Amino acid sequence: MNPYGxxxxxxxxxxxxxxxxxxxxLRMPAxxxxxxxxxxxxxxxxxxxxxxxxPILIAASFRLAGVARTxxxxxxxxxxxxxxxxxxxxxxxxxxxxxxxRIAGSLTGLGGTCLVRSFTLxxxxxxxxxxADIRIGLRKSEExxxxxxWLERAGMPINEDAAVVATYSAYHEAMAFDTMRKMVRQ
Numbered sequence: 001m002n003p004y005g006x007x008x009x010x011x012x013x014x015x016x017x018x019x020x021x022x023x024x025x026l027r028m029p030a031x032x033x034x035x036x037x038x039x040x041x042x043x044x045x046x047x048x049x050x051x052x053x054x055p056i057l058i059a060a061s062f063r064l065a066g067v068a069r070t071x072x073x074x075x076x077x078x079x080x081x082x083x084x085x086x087x088x089x090x091x092x093x094x095x096x097x098x099x100x101x102r103i104a105g106s107l108t109g110l111g112g113t114c115l116v117r118s119f120t121l122x123x124x125x126x127x128x129x130x131x132a133d134i135r136i137g138l139r140k141s142e143e144x145x146x147x148x149x150w151l152e153r154a155g156m157p158i159n160e161d162a163a164v165v166a167t168y169s170a171y172h173e174a175m176a177f178d179t180m181r182k183m184v185r186q
Contacts, residue, residue: 033107044096044100047096047097047100047124047128048100048103048104050123050124050127051097051100051101051103051104051105051120051124052104052107052108052110054119054120054123054124055104055105055108055110055111055112055116055117055120056110058070058074058112058116058119058120058123059112059113059116061073062115062116067115067177068177068178069178070119070177071119071176071177071178072178074119074122074123074126075126075178077123077127078123078126078127079126081127082126082127082128082129085129086129087128087129087130090130090153093125093128093129093130094125094130094132094153094158097121097124097125097128097130098121098158098159101117101120101121101124105117113149114148114149114150114160115149117149117159118134118149118150118151118159119134119149121151121158121159122134122151125151130153131153132151132152132153132158133151133152133153133174134149134150134151134174134176135149135150135151135152135157135165135170135171135174136148136149136170136171137149137150137165137168137169137170137171138168138169139167139168139169146168148160148164148165148168150165152174
């Protein structure tokens with residue numbers, strides 16, 4: 001007799017195979033991501049969800065309503081949800097918004113064009129009381145013109161490397177498409 005109560009080792013092996021339960025492996029990366037999401041706190045979770053949804057809405061709005069109306073809508077929406085207290089550390093807010101925007105882009109796979117990314121970050125920052133300017137630049141590459149959009153605060157690029165920005169000829173003023181539309185109508 002063996003410890004399993006079966007005299008035959010072959011029967012013991014069969015009984016052991018029947019008793020084992022095959023358990024699907026746990027999806028640890030998904031659990032880790034969920035845990036990290038909950039550890040962000042209310043403000044971080046809100047920022048991450050906004051960073052995930054805004055690029056989709058902005059890209060659709062660009063096509064349906066145009067850039068000027070989209071910016072006007074985003075400006076109104078950002079002002080409605082703006083925190084009234086002054087921001088103690090704007091640089092920390094910028095770093096946090098950029099980090100969560102990158103995370104949202106990698107999770108959803110929807111980063112969008114440079115204009116969509118810049119408008120998304122501009123809205124996230126404006127909603128948290130941090131002002132930034134949308135800048136547009138052009139450069140000529142062989143026989144084509146290339147355009148690029150980025151954010152600046154106090155003359156320093158926020159969401160782009162300064163070396164990349166230096167390769168573009170930026171407009172001398174920050175772009176406010178929604179106020180330009182009003183000026184053209186008058």
